[in-house]
Amino acid sequence: MSTSSRKIAVVTGASSGIGAVYADRLAKRGYDLVLVARRAERLQALAAAITSAHGVRVETLAADLETDAGLASVEQVLANNPAVSLLVNNAGLARLSPVGGAAVADSLSQIALNITALTRLTHAALPGMKARNDGLIINIASVLGLHTLPFSAVYSGTKAFVLAFSRGLQQELADTGVKVQVVLPAATATEVWDQSGVPLSALDPATVMTTDAMVDAALAGLDQGEQLTWPSVADAETIARYEAARLALFSATQTGQAAARLSPL
Ligand SMILES: NC(=O)c1ccc[n+]([C@@H]2O[C@H](COP(=O)([O-])OP(=O)(O)OC[C@H]3O[C@@H](n4cnc5c(N)ncnc54)[C@H](OP(=O)(O)O)[C@@H]3O)[C@@H](O)[C@H]2O)c1
Numbered sequence: 355m356s357t358s359s360r361k362i363a364v365v366t367g368a369s370s371g372i373g374a375v376y377a378d379r380l381a382k383r384g385y386d387l388v389l390v391a392r393r394a395e396r397l398q399a400l401a402a403a404i405t406s407a408h409g410v411r412v413e414t415l416a417a418d419l420e421t422d423a424g425l426a427s428v429e430q431v432l433a434n435n436p437a438v439s440l441l442v443n444n445a446g447l448a449r450l451s452p453v454g455g456a457a458v459a460d461s462l463s464q465i466a467l468n469i470t471a472l473t474r475l476t477h478a479a480l481p482g483m484k485a486r487n488d489g490l491i492i493n494i495a496s497v498l499g500l501h502t503l504p505f506s507a508v509y510s511g512t513k514a515f516v517l518a519f520s521r522g523l524q525q526e527l528a529d530t531g532v533k534v535q536v537v538l539p540a541a542t543a544t545e546v547w548d549q550s551g552v553p554l555s556a557l558d559p560a561t562v563m564t565t566d567a568m569v570d571a572a573l574a575g576l577d578q579g580e581q582l583t584w585p586s587v588a589d590a591e592t593i594a595r596y597e598a599a600r601l602a603l604f605s606a607t608q609t610g611q612a613a614a615r616l617s618p619l
Pocket residue numbers: 366367368369370371372373390391392393394396417418419420444445446447448467494495496497538539540541542543544545546547
C-alpha cells in the first residue's frame with residue numbers, strides 16, 4: 355500500500371471509540387495504519403486528523419466485517435502485505451438483552467463480528483507473521499468474557515471465546531516472535547452502549563472508564579510484557595489469585611474419577 359518503511363498496524367472498528375484511540379496511539383508510536391470499519395466518512399476524517407498530527411500514512415478500508423466480501427477485503431491486506439506487523443481485532447458489538455426476548459439476528463450478529471470476523475482475520479494475519487517471526491495481535495475481549503449477567507449471555511459467550519482463543523494462541527506462539535495480547539476492558543464510555551439496549555446513563559459513572567484511559571492502560575500493559583491485561587483492575591494480586599485458582603481448578607479435574615462428593619444418593 356505504501357512506499358514507507360514503517361510497519362503497518364491494521365485496526366478494525368477504528369471509526370469510533372476504542373479503535374479510534376488505538377489508531378491515534380499507534381500512529382504516535384510510528385506505525386502506518388489501515389483503518390477498517392463500515393462508516394467511510396468517519397474513517398477518512400480520522401485518517402486526516404492522524405496524518406496531520408503524527409505524519410504517518412493512513413489508509414481507510416470501508417468493510418462490513420459481518421459479510422464475506424468485507425472480511426475478504428481485509429484478509430487480502432493482512433495476508434499479502436508483509437509490512438503488516440500489528441492487527442488490533444477491536445471491532446465488536448453488544449446487544450444486551452435476555453436471549454428469551456431477543457431477535458436471533460442480534461445473537462448471530464454478535465457471533466459473526468465478535469467471533470467469526472476476529473477468527474478469520476487472525477487466520478489471515480498469522481502465516482505471514484509466523485514466516486517473518488515478527489508480529490503482534492491485540493484482541494479486545496471484555497470483563498464480560500469472564501462474568502455473565504442476565505442480559506449478556508451471547509455477548510459474554512463471544513468475549514469468552516476471544517479470551518480462550520487468545521490464551522490458546524499465546525501458548526502455540528510462545529516460541530516465536532509473534533505475540534498476542536488480550537485486553538479485558540470494563541465499561542468504557544463509547545458509542546457501543548447506544549445500540550446495546552443498556553444506555554451508558556444507566557451505569558454508575560464511577561464504574562465507567564474513559565476511552566483514552568482504557569487504551570493507554572492497555573498499551574502500558576503491553577509495554578510491561580503482559581499477555582492478558584485488565585485495564586481497570588488496580589490490584590495485581592487479585593489477578594494473580596484468579597489465575598492460580600483457574601490453574602488449580604483445571605488441575606483438580608485431572609483425576610479420571612467421579613468426585614466422591616457426587617456419589618449417587
Ligand atoms: N465500551 C465498552 O464498555 C467495552 C467494554 C468491553 C469491551 N468492549 C469492546 O471494545 C470493542 C470496541 O468497541 P467500542 O466500545 O469502542 O464501541 P464502538 O465505539 O461502538 O466501536 C465499535 C467499532 O466497531 C465497528 N463495527 C461495528 N460493526 C461492524 C461491522 N459489521 N463491520 C466492521 N466494523 C464494525 C464500528 O464501526 P462502523 O459502525 O463504522 O462499522 C466501530 O468502529 C468491541 O469489541 C467491544 O465489544 C467495549
